[in-house]
Amino acid sequence: MKDIMYTASNFDFVAQELRGVDLTKPKRIRITEWKEKRGLSANNQQHQWYGEISKQLGDRTALEVKNFCKDAFGLPILHNSSVHGDKIEFLLTKLEYYKHSHENKLKLVQCLEVTSLFNTAESKEYMEQLILYWNDLGVPIKFKDK
DSSP states (O other), X not given: OOOOOOOTTOHHHHHHHHHTSOOSSOOOOOOOOOOOOOOHHHHHHHHHHHHHHHXXXXXXXXXXXXXXXXXXXXXXHXXXXXXXXXXXXXXXXHTTGGGSOHHHXXXXXXXXXXXXXXXXXXXHHHHHHHHHHHHHTTOOOOOOOO
């Protein structure tokens, strides 16, 4: 699969790219609003928070905090994803994820792609949920100043 940005000024380029597609099997073309993928800075911010939360709590590692957040906030966001929702539900059902203890869920979620599947809007939603949750518990985190 190839993403191509289509704008008012690059029709010739898009047409050239389409002409180069192997059509031995039919292809699907879907045109959606262009949104940039989540940047590395969001990833860095999340990992910074996991460390800060771990340090403030004192009884969990950054990895344990990350796994908790992926389970509590990330999986529900993916369930609502038009791209990944069906796939993640299928996988969790096959793993009998919801039948496991909390501790085992956190071990399982460590093996699953969650936040790396987010688009920009989903990543922002995840981070906003982390801020609300942890600040309510007295663990102050916030977006870094740019």
